[in-house]
Amino acid sequence: MPELSVGPQRWPVAPGSNLLDALNDAGLNVPYSCRAGSCHACMVRCVAGEPLDSTPGALTAAQRQAGWRLACQCRVTDDLEVALFDPRRDGLDAELIACDWLSAGVLRLRLRPERPLRYHAGQHLLLYSGVVARPYSIASLPQQDDFLEFHLDCRRPGAFIDRARSFQVGDHLRLGELRGGALHYDPDWQQRPLWLLAAGTGLAPLWGVLREALRQEHQGLIRLVHAVQEDGEYYLAEPLRALAAQYPQLEVEFHAPADLPSALSRLRLPSRQTQALVCGSPASVEAFSRRLFLAGLPRSQLLSDVFTGRA
Known part of the structure; x- marks a missing residue:
């Protein structure tokens, strides 16, 4: 049975145990969020030994060389000593x-x-x-x-x-x-229609992307859609409307849960060259993406970032 050690603490674990679970079961309180290898909240550094890593490409070569691993993606197969990330x-x-x-x-x-x-x-x-x-x-x-x-x-x-x-x-x-995140603005999109679809605080990264597009003098139509889970949570409505008044190529719209399905059904792409960025909960990203694909958007022209709650 392999042994896991952190500082002076050492204990046996079942072969193949998830490293994050083994650490937290021992009371070490390693933070985590997505458990999918995306958020990197559960990084630990391997001091001796090597776990079985299911997603080695999730970290850079320099990080892996320094011994960092994502605990949620690793299994303990042999004796392993790790040091926890200390903020x-x-x-x-x-x-x-x-x-x-x-x-x-x-x-x-x-x-x-x-x-x-x-x-x-x-x-x-x-x-x-x-x-x-x-x-x-x-x-x-x-x-x-x-x-x-x-x-x-x-x-x-x-x-x-x-x-x-x-x-x-x-x-x-x-x-x-x-x-890195999946969302960004590419200057090569400057002449293309740009659609930004957000649900809830999925608007946060798209607020930055929108302002970057305007800073780089994006020439194509920009359409921003903000959907909320509760009425009255259009938390950037005023600054977005101010930008729309300042930039004629920008259109903004807001949808409550009751009218969102109808609004999505009316989506029509202005061009096959449209670039779309989508962010929000898994269900909202799926709904946005499905409608865009039905409207004819090529899958290669959709970038999405999913906000997941703690597993």
Whole structure:
């Protein structure tokens, strides 16, 4: 039976045990979110031994060379010693410079890291409050904002959300790994119609992508659709309408749950060259994507990012 060790703690585990489960069953409280190898909240560093990794391509070659692995994607087959990600040692400090409610259920955080981060619109980042971590999409734009902005859906309880509700300006958080994310703006799209479809706080990365497209003087039609799960949660409606008034190529529309199916059924592509970016819950991304494909959008012209709750 293989043995797993972390610092002075050492214990036997069943062969083939999931590494994340084995660590948390021992009371080590390794954070996690998606359990699918996407969020990277559960990174640990292998000090001795090697687990069976089902998704080795999820990390960069440099990360793997340094011993980092995603615990949720690894199984313990032989003796293994790991070191846990310590946000105080391995993370980046950031000060909370603004904390305000954009709606009854959406909390906006603005953080200033101790050193600038190089990122692009559409990426996401791990936020740590103590040892509690959660990945969030970045809503800010590096060329225009001197802070990192995040939109938190606070309608349901959660370990990080429960802490976030009491955050105050001047608090410090730690930043974990910056992730690429599927969403971005490509200057080669400049003449093509660009559709941005978001559900709930799936609007956060698309808010950054939209402003990046406008910054790069996108010439094609831009259509942004924001769907919500509850009435009154169009939390960026005013700034979006202001942008639409300023840029004639931009159209924005908002849909409540009752009228969304009808609105989706009316979608018609202005061109086969349309590029679409979709973000939200698994169900909303599936609904958006299905309608776009039925309308004739080639699958290669759809980029999506799915927000999953903690498994």
